[in-house]
Amino acid sequence: MKYADEFRDKTIARGLARAIGAEAESQSEYRFMEFCGGHTHAISRYGLEDMLPANVRMIHGPGCPVCVLPASRIDMAIRLAERPEVTLCVYGDLMRVPGSQGKSLLTAKAFGADIRMVYSTLDAIRIAEQAPNREVVFFAIGFETTTPPTAVMIRLAEKKWLKSFSVFCNHVLTPSAMHSILESPDIRNIGRVEVDGFLGPAHVSAIIGTEPYEVLAQQFGKPIVIAGFEPLDMMQAILMLVRQVNEGRHEVENQYSRAVTRKGNRRAQEEVSDIFELRDQFEWRGLGLVPHSGLKLKQAYAQFDAEMRFAMHEVRVADNPACECGAILRGVKRPVDCELFGTVCTPEIPTGSCMVSSEGACAAHWTYGRFRDYQLRRA
Numbered sequence: 001m002k003y004a005d006e007f008r009d010k011t012i013a014r015g016l017a018r019a020i021g022a023e024a025e026s027q028s029e030y031r032f033m034e035f036c037g038g039h040t041h042a043i044s045r046y047g048l049e050d051m052l053p054a055n056v057r058m059i060h061g062p063g064c065p066v067c068v069l070p071a072s073r074i075d076m077a078i079r080l081a082e083r084p085e086v087t088l089c090v091y092g093d094l095m096r097v098p099g100s101q102g103k104s105l106l107t108a109k110a111f112g113a114d115i116r117m118v119y120s121t122l123d124a125i126r127i128a129e130q131a132p133n134r135e136v137v138f139f140a141i142g143f144e145t146t147t148p149p150t151a152v153m154i155r156l157a158e159k160k161w162l163k164s165f166s167v168f169c170n171h172v173l174t175p176s177a178m179h180s181i182l183e184s185p186d187i188r189n190i191g192r193v194e195v196d197g198f199l200g201p202a203h204v205s206a207i208i209g210t211e212p213y214e215v216l217a218q219q220f221g222k223p224i225v226i227a228g229f230e231p232l233d234m235m236q237a238i239l240m241l242v243r244q245v246n247e248g249r250h251e252v253e254n255q256y257s258r259a260v261t262r263k264g265n266r267r268a269q270e271e272v273s274d275i276f277e278l279r280d281q282f283e284w285r286g287l288g289l290v291p292h293s294g295l296k297l298k299q300a301y302a303q304f305d306a307e308m309r310f311a312m313h314e315v316r317v318a319d320n321p322a323c324e325c326g327a328i329l330r331g332v333k334r335p336v337d338c339e340l341f342g343t344v345c346t347p348e349i350p351t352g353s354c355m356v357s358s359e360g361a362c363a364a365h366w367t368y369g370r371f372r373d374y375q376l377r378r379a
């Protein structure tokens with residue numbers, strides 16, 4: 001198949017749905033977590049859940065970098081941006097995420113902080129070149145997919161001798177978070193979600209390959225199928241998961257072989273490992289402190305590390321107690337389980353991070369799923 005339309009063919013999708021229905025054993029339950037926010041968005045957008053039998057259920061995972069960033073890191077960014085000498089460069093979807101006091105970068109900007117929305121790392125470099133007398137800081141965020149561009153940006157800043165440029169690094173790692181979902185001390189507080197298998201992320205896996213998931217699949221006895229973002233990709237991957245469960249296998253399989261290999265993108269991996277190293281732990285919204293799940297700049301690049309340059313300190317803060325983002329990001333609850341969903345909290349005025357980014361479970365359900373709920377209630 002060459003074109004996107006071909007991956008959305010209704011006839012083939014119905015055929016795959018019939019195959020899933022035929023192979024899913026009626027006395028069994030199949031609970032599959034899609035880790036990636038892009039998959040969550042696609043499931044809602046294409047109504048894939050409606051095509052699955054009742055005993056095959058998708059559980060939304062934490063795979064949206066904006067959603068999993070804790071309020072404490074937003075607070076740190078706001079405090080940084082409020083310094084008179086600083087210009088903070090930020091991707092647009094971070095602007096409206098509430099910090100611990102309900103304040104966001106957007107409100108900080110309205111009160112005079114110099115915060116610029118950027119579309120790429122190169123935009124931030126350009127701003128730094130044009131304002132050599134300002135401290136220009138790039139708010140770096142994302143999973144393994146967006147880390148290589150940040151690494152390249154730091155190399156470029158070094159080459160260009162940008163002495164007042166730095167990075168507030170919030171890059172996080174997928175396999176560590178998957179491990180935490182299955183086993184972490186916070187399970188006692190927030191509850192465990194029963195997962196029978198994972199739909200593995202697509203873009204992340206294009207960088208890291210399928211190999212890093214192998215130890216997870218073996219250790220926890222859970223099948224993992226890396227899937228593309230198109231509806232047929234995901235239906236086929238779900239069928240592959242059902243087959244693994246039926247056969248008692250727990251392997252890493254690759255449905256998205258047109259973009260993902262076992263070893264991934266070596267060049268990108270080398271760029272990242274040249275510049276970044278593991279943090280001992282990093283806080284995730286919904287998952288708590290996850291060991292070895294975040295990256296920081298290596299000592300050799302300390303001059304570009306905003307946390308060192310501005311002596312930034314993280315203070316852990318509690319989330320809004322009425323917001324269920326934590327439980328949703330763990331897969332323990334669904335957006336409709338939150339009392340604020342669609343009343344106090346909407347994409348226009350979000351209370352929690354899951355409603356801000358389009359990849360967040362609450363935003364995806366608000367955009368595509370709430371009409372289905374309404375129809376079901378009427379039926």
Ligand code: SF4
Pocket residue numbers: 322323324325328335338339340341342345346350351352353354355356362
């Ligand atoms: S609806 Fe809003 S407040 Fe509730 S969990 Fe989702 S983002 Fe948080």
